[in-house]
Amino acid sequence: MVVHLPPAAALRAFEAAARHNSFTAAANELNITPSAVSHQLRHLEDLWQMPLFTRTRKLSLTFAGQQLAPIVRQFLNSLEDTLADLRSPDLVEPLRVSLTQSFAVKWLLPRLPEFSENTPNVNIWISTTDQLARFDVEDIDVAIRLGTGPYYPLHAEPLLREYIFPVASPKLIGQYGEVINTSDILRYPLILRSGNSAVPRWELWFEKLGFDYVVPSSGPRFPDTAMTIEAAVAGQGVALVRSAHITDELASGRLVKLSKMSVPSPLVYHFVCASGAEKRPKVAAFKSWILKHAAVAQALYDERDGGNSSD
Structure with a gap:
């Protein structure tokens, strides 16, 4: 009609x-x-x-x-x-950002007030998903992707590389004793994860350290980062974590690195947008801001977590 x-x-x-x-x-x-x-x-x-x-x-x-x-x-x-x-000269534009829930909660959200204060004409609208963003069908401007790249034909820039290492509560360490060698961790209960390939795996950590160990398949499993960290804080076992997700817990002493042996993550966070969109003012402002904070965070992770890493 x-x-x-x-x-x-x-x-x-x-x-x-x-x-x-x-x-x-x-x-x-x-x-x-x-x-x-x-x-x-x-x-x-x-x-x-x-x-x-x-x-x-x-x-x-x-x-x-x-x-x-x-x-x-x-x-x-x-x-x-x-x-x-x-x-209206006071128009506030939305910038739609897609990323994983764990990275949003543990890394981006604590830093966002500074961006909002310095860029009041842009509002950040966050959506969280573990799936790769689809710029051709989804209404998003920017995605923070954890992967290997290069995400062609999209515009992508490396943002942040983390380290993977075990942590435990002080109470649990007092119960099971200090970890001197990698094999000492086997005395501890290990917190297991369910999820996709981006989840830190004990198998990878032991393999990178040259230790032959079959991780038990039984035991409680947690589906996301927040639950895994809270389980470790509660003393339920040792959690294998990423650098960006654990800064507050390490700084407060609620969790302690159980071993000085860290493994560089095989995955990298990338800033991703449609090709050409990186030149749009609101996208360019966010990119400049997040790259600056990522560089500061990377220096911290390299110093704190990378000194004894196994490449």
């Missing part, structure tokens, strides 16, 4: 005439002549092929006119409000 859309002037004439029940009053409001209003409405009736007014001594809406008048009025009001917002 083909819908014939009329000119905006005809819609305005119809809305004003319907509200005033008068061509003359509508003409005065629109600063045109009554004959111009009548001409616009005839054009509208011909286009839609239905009468909108009963033209007797007193002008009145037909049934079709009564049904259409509030719809046209709502459309015009919404159009005017939107145009006013878009013309």
Whole structure:
């Protein structure tokens, strides 16, 4: 079915005439002549092929006119409000960022107030997922992806590389004793993870350290980073963690690195956007800001976690 859309002037004439029940009053409001209003409405009736007014001594809406008048009025009001917002010098643009929930909660959110303070004309809208963002079908501007890259044909820049290492609560260390050698960790209960290939795996950690050990398949498993860290804080076992997710717990002493042997993560966080979008002002501002904070964080991780890493 083909819908014939009329000119905006005809819609305005119809809305004003319907509200005033008068061509003359509508003409005065629109600063045109009554004959111009009548001409616009005839054009509208011909286009839609239905009468909108009963033209007797007193002008009145037909049934079709009564049904259409509030719809046209709502459309015009919404159009005017939107145009006013878009013309406003105080317009705040959304920047839609997709990333994993764990990285959002443990790394990005604590830093976001600075970006909002320095860039008040951009609002960050966050969506979290473990799936790769689809710029061709999703309404997002930027994604923070954890992977190997290169994500062609998208624009991608390396952001941050973490280290993987075991942590435990001071209470658990007091119960099982200090870890001097890698084999000492086997005295401890290990917290296991379920999830995709991005999840830190004990098998990889032991393999990188040259230690032949079959991780038990039984025992409780946790589906996300937050649960795993809380389980470790509660003393339920040793958690294998990433650098970016554990800074607060290490700084507060709630968790302690159980071994000085860290393994560089095989995956890297990348800043990703559609090709060419990196030049858009709001994307460029966010990219510059997050790359600066990533560089500071990378220096911390290299010093804190990388000194005894096994490449």
